[in-house]
Amino acid sequence: MADLPRTARASVALPGATGEVREFELAPPGAGEGWLEVTASGICGTDVGLFARGVSEPTVLGHHVVGRVAALGEGTAQRRGLAAGDRVVLEEYLPCGRCAVCARGPYRLCPETDIWGGGRRIGMIPAAERPGLTGGNGEFVFLPANAVTHRLPAGLTDELAAWVLPYANAIDWVTGAGGLRPDETVVVMGPGYHGLAVAAAARWAGASRVVVTGLPRDRERLAMAEALGALPVVVDDPAATAERIGALTHRPADVVVDTVGTDPSVLGPALDTLGHGGRLVLTHPKRPGAIPLDSGLLIRRGLRVTGVRGRSPEAISAAIASLADGSAGLGAVPTVEVDLEGAADMLSRLAAGTGPESPHVVVRP
Template identity: 45%
Template sequence: MKDLGSAVAPLDPAALAAHLPETVKAAVSLPEATTTVQLIDPRLATTAAGWLKVESSALCGTDLDLYQKGLSHPTVMGHHVIGKVVSLSPVMQWSWDVEIGDRVALEEYLPCGLPTCEACSKPDIYRFCPEADLWKGQRRVGMLGLHEGSGLHGGNAEYMELSTRTVLHKLPKDLDSNLAAWTQPFANAVDWVVNIGGATSGSRVAIIGPGYHGVAAVAAAKAVGAGEIVVLGRNSRTSRERLEIVESMGASILTNDDAATTSAVLGQHGDRSGFDVIVDTVGLGGPAIDTTEHLRKLGRLVLAGLGDTPVAEVNLKNLVRGASGIVGVRGRSPQSVTRSIELLAAGGTGLELVPSIDVGLDGVDELFRTLLDRSGPSSPHVVIRPSL
């Protein structure tokens, strides 16, 4: 986003909503973990800087966690949003460098942008803005309540408000819709596996967990030409079916139900020459730390899952002797979103092989319910499409 400087003009939310339908259909998720479909007047918006016609809103584990733990207010959820800009204030047109009709991917962060904010005043680390923090301010797409303006602040609706804090990225108009829906999780994976993990052509990469981000991590490793990709999952129905998906993408698979033996199972795989990058997408804690014994020289263990991570002992001798490291990751850099879009447009990530579970707004309640009781779809690529 460009610096607004002194160019800020007053917004006119009523004018921006003038061409929208009188009511917008939205899936409103309630604190007691149910979802109802409501028709909402977009003219209730008070701070909109533009509007997006939602193409897709992909579901991720954070949605399920928030839903299960109890939202603090009725909310239009959905934070991995793709859509078309249908109205735009002139100042945001300049700031975002987009036109009406452009197809964009939103980031979930709504950072404050103030020069006094440490995260927002440095280049490209706005995801650490306390206001946009998942555990603090919660100013995020898909987390703002129905009581704020129109309430249309998430992707699980036909249209959603854009605010002056919105961070967006232009998408190629002809990028396949299923692939476009991977933009944000694939950007996470590119950051974790490539930018931070250091995977490159020929690397051996191990990924713990074949879930949404595990599958995206396989695609990221594949996109940079990793020599071998190994994915470790459990023996449950869902996990086994997901392992079949990553196998079809070219990964080798391992199953193990005892977290304590994770390192031993990884160490016995293949030629036992170790891994350049190990990514824990599930938050194993101590058992993940144990896998550092299988890192090659200059290798990286990337901790991308928090789970109930306990404090674990680290074998520092292993790290020093191998010049290797352990690093935690949160979200992704804006550059990795750009890279994600380039790689998706170039093709060959393997993500086209992942079955897409497409659900309309009327199906959101059942979708959440069946995912939480584990009777739902096993593919991790679940996409809410308001047009269905």
């Protein structure tokens, strides 16, 4: 506790899609709790959406958190196997650890951390709730007793460590829901944060061909996908998407991962791209949520459509190892850093579509 400062600053998102830097007191952690000194906090689309819609109460956002253990309460070190100074990645989930879901293992589906059911997560708890610092966009983040952490190897930089969660998502989506087998073809719809992570995961998992699609305005991000070993396809006519992909791969896709967000118009081209036994992985709810799918096509080709949420602990371990040994290749994607004073402006720019070309934006307190 001697090294824990009395206060810490954080960027606070405010109602009305604005933000400001505030100072918070750092209370001694209770039993099972702790504090992390934040070294990197990756910005993802969920943060941008929360900021753009306007939070209902002032909130410290940020749930792709990398930090160093600064203080541990009674029993925390023994329960977590942590010590002061350890570097960790902090998951957003705050599972109860008692319910039937947690007992089976997939704690990311625990009702108490389900945001669709009013659950609680790192980066989404109002700042008025003590100790206030429960998001990554601050100098320190509170470690609740039910938080989930994963230790990081010494050689993994903070910039690459900020990829752990989106890359673990991608590994889970490609190898789990997508059921990717060696020498198969993967098509990634969208070259955003998760799209590039999926391209990297597909190459890591043994795909023989990886294609990433994007709009004409996405040419720089498609170039990043190409640096990851993917084939870029510019989509200016959605009806021609499957034909253009086929001209590159000379075979139907085995797995299509849709990362474009709420637009349902990509689903038709995605299904057209798949060959017999193909798998379509949906990573984001569409609007409207009820969308038509060609059931005849699904049956004729024996297609499978799977929705995904988050990632497994095994995927996180694989992501950490792959990032540490360089096999992820995600160092080819430039890192854009912003300090606490610039965090709200960056979120505003990203929401308006005027942010940097690289999707890997990291708050460095």
